[in-house]
Amino acid sequence: MLGSFVVRVRPMKSVCYQYCTGRLLHGLFLHLMERVNPSLAGELHDTKGQKPFTVSPLFGHFLTDSGAKKALEEEEYWFRFTALTEECCEALVRVFYGEAIPNATVMIEETPFLITATDLAVGGRRGWSGLLSYDDLISTANGEPEITLCFQTPTTFRQGKINYVLPDPNLVFGSLLRKWNAYAPKKIPQEIKNFIFERVGVSQYRLSSRLYDLGDHSLIGFQGKCKYTVLGDQNEMTRYLNILADFAFFAGLGQKTTMGMGQVRRLG
Amino acid sequence: MLGSFVVRVRPMKSVCYQYCTGRLLHGLFLHLMERVNPSLAGELHDTKGQKPFTVSPLFGHFLTDSGAKKALEEEEYWFRFTALTEECCEALVRVFYGEAIPNATVMIEETPFLITATDLAVGGRRGWSGLLSYDDLISTANGEPEITLCFQTPTTFRQGKINYVLPDPNLVFGSLLRKWNAYAPKKIPQEIKNFIFERVGVSQYRLSSRLYDLGDHSLIGFQGKCKYTVLGDQNEMTRYLNILADFAFFAGLGQKTTMGMGQVRRLG
Numbered sequence: 001m002l003g004s005f006v007v008r009v010r011p012m013k014s015v016c017y018q019y020c021t022g023r024l025l026h027g028l029f030l031h032l033m034e035r036v037n038p039s040l041a042g043e044l045h046d047t048k049g050q051k052p053f054t055v056s057p058l059f060g061h062f063l064t065d066s067g068a069k070k071a072l073e074e075e076e077y078w079f080r081f082t083a084l085t086e087e088c089c090e091a092l093v094r095v096f097y098g099e100a101i102p103n104a105t106v107m108i109e110e111t112p113f114l115i116t117a118t119d120l121a122v123g124g125r126r127g128w129s130g131l132l133s134y135d136d137l138i139s140t141a142n143g144e145p146e147i148t149l150c151f152q153t154p155t156t157f158r159q160g161k162i163n164y165v166l167p168d169p170n171l172v173f174g175s176l177l178r179k180w181n182a183y184a185p186k187k188i189p190q191e192i193k194n195f196i197f198e199r200v201g202v203s204q205y206r207l208s209s210r211l212y213d214l215g216d217h218s219l220i221g222f223q224g225k226c227k228y229t230v231l232g233d234q235n236e237m238t239r240y241l242n243i244l245a246d247f248a249f250f251a252g253l254g255q256k257t258t259m260g261m262g263q264v265r266r267l268g
Numbered sequence: 269m270l271g272s273f274v275v276r277v278r279p280m281k282s283v284c285y286q287y288c289t290g291r292l293l294h295g296l297f298l299h300l301m302e303r304v305n306p307s308l309a310g311e312l313h314d315t316k317g318q319k320p321f322t323v324s325p326l327f328g329h330f331l332t333d334s335g336a337k338k339a340l341e342e343e344e345y346w347f348r349f350t351a352l353t354e355e356c357c358e359a360l361v362r363v364f365y366g367e368a369i370p371n372a373t374v375m376i377e378e379t380p381f382l383i384t385a386t387d388l389a390v391g392g393r394r395g396w397s398g399l400l401s402y403d404d405l406i407s408t409a410n411g412e413p414e415i416t417l418c419f420q421t422p423t424t425f426r427q428g429k430i431n432y433v434l435p436d437p438n439l440v441f442g443s444l445l446r447k448w449n450a451y452a453p454k455k456i457p458q459e460i461k462n463f464i465f466e467r468v469g470v471s472q473y474r475l476s477s478r479l480y481d482l483g484d485h486s487l488i489g490f491q492g493k494c495k496y497t498v499l500g501d502q503n504e505m506t507r508y509l510n511i512l513a514d515f516a517f518f519a520g521l522g523q524k525t526t527m528g529m530g531q532v533r534r535l536g
Contacts, residue, residue, distance in 0.1 A: 161499060205476060206477075207473070
């Protein structure tokens with residue numbers, strides 16, 4: 001099961017953030033999971049490497065106030081949690097559609113936020129929300145030879161000791177492949193790596209780097225749009241590539257996807 | 269010897285271009301070389317692979333006229349030829365500072381252009397012009413751990429069958445290394461390739477793709493700025509990297525540098 005839970009919130013007082021809100025929402029995510037499934041929460045916290053969820057930053061209109069970002073009392077903001085396993089999706093359904101949040105109020109760090117709405121497009125995707133099975137995702141994927149990804153929040157890869165901030169097709173789809181094969185019931189064959197190296201090129205883009213402040217350290221990432229094109233004849237591999245591109249919506253991309261980095265979705 | 273000859277011109281009548289002017293200036297380059305050194309001109313024309321010169325497009329203010337670019341009679345334009353060998357530099361000195369161009373007029377395709385000035389910063393670099401020895405370039409290169417390149421015209425690399433349009437450090441400096449070692453009297457050791465892979469990262473950029481129409485076909489390239497940072501302790505390899513970055517001014521970068529692509533210079 002794949003889920004993306006969009007949560008619309010309004011701060012009960014204005015609040016300034018010195019660094020990324022993804023880190024604070026990561027804390028909220030674990031806190032809410034703890035309420036509905038303590039053993040899962042512990043597991044998600046302790047797991048090293050791949051994790052079956054992502055957390056976005058807080059999106060919306062911020063004022064810039066001497067270096068800090070200020071969220072305003074009267075404004076609406078939103079964030080999303082995504083989940084890549086049945087257990088994780090179920091826990092999030094219980095969080096947002098059960099009794100887990102008294103007075104529809106969550107604490108983001110020390111500020112109470114009122115939940116004004118939650119979006120969950122059951123059986124599909126709408127905007128940034130969605131809930132569907134891996135089989136649904138596979139059966140709705142097409143065989144388009146052109147795939148455009150929008151990197152909504154700073155995205156970056158690790159390559160040895162290097163923080164690699166270019167959307168190289170091998171890194172983008174290689175990273176999605178690892179995550180897919182970690183959680184999906186039907187695996188995608190490793191042969192797709194050769195296909196990507198030999199046949200998938202970048203054909204159009206507009207991108208720039210952006211510093212993402214995680215609080216205790218910062219990472220450079222890239223934002224913008226990038227189109228990938230499959231060269232030559234299309235085959236089953238092209239369909240796998242489309243599956244991975246659609247999967248990015250739930251899986252996120254690259255490093256620190258549980259702290260707001262790598263929020264990605266396909267365009268068109 | 270390394271030379272960059274900037275030529276300022278004014279069209280004697282307005283003229284429309286359907287595709288890149290780099291291809292037309294390539295024709296002019298060979299035609300002018302033919303006048304001063306026919307055997308060299310033949311050699312440059314026939315050589316496959318690396319060539320010891322580059323040709324820019326025509327720079328300046330163009331009007332866009334139903335898809336075509338229009339150069340205006342009353343405007344000044346400029347282009348540059350660069351050369352990476354003594355013989356090539358000498359021939360270009362004879363072209364622009366000898367008697368090779370009667371009435372200071374050159375034909376770009378079928379349009380006469382008046383040469384209004386030629387720039388050549390002897391012993392250094394000024395703007396886009398310069399003339400210096402490989403030894404001068406080596407001795408003036410510093411050991412900066414940060415290098416920013418400005419990709420002035422669309423730049424692209426070939427990787428297998430893929431036209432690769434991201435400024436990957438390995439491709440950027442690997443391409444410069446090959447060209448340096450083809451023409452420079454003092455070689456740079458191949459070990460720098462490992463150093464680049466392990467220690468050179470992209471740290472800041474703003475880039476976008478752009479279609480470059482070569483007339484008989486088009487290639488996608490990228491334009492913009494990209495900063496590279498050497499991680500960890502600096503050593504002799506950092507100095508080699510700086511030499512290659514400075515060399516890019518004369519060498520151009522990537523594919524089709526004799527047709528106007530890959531015009532690059534270091535900033536700062």
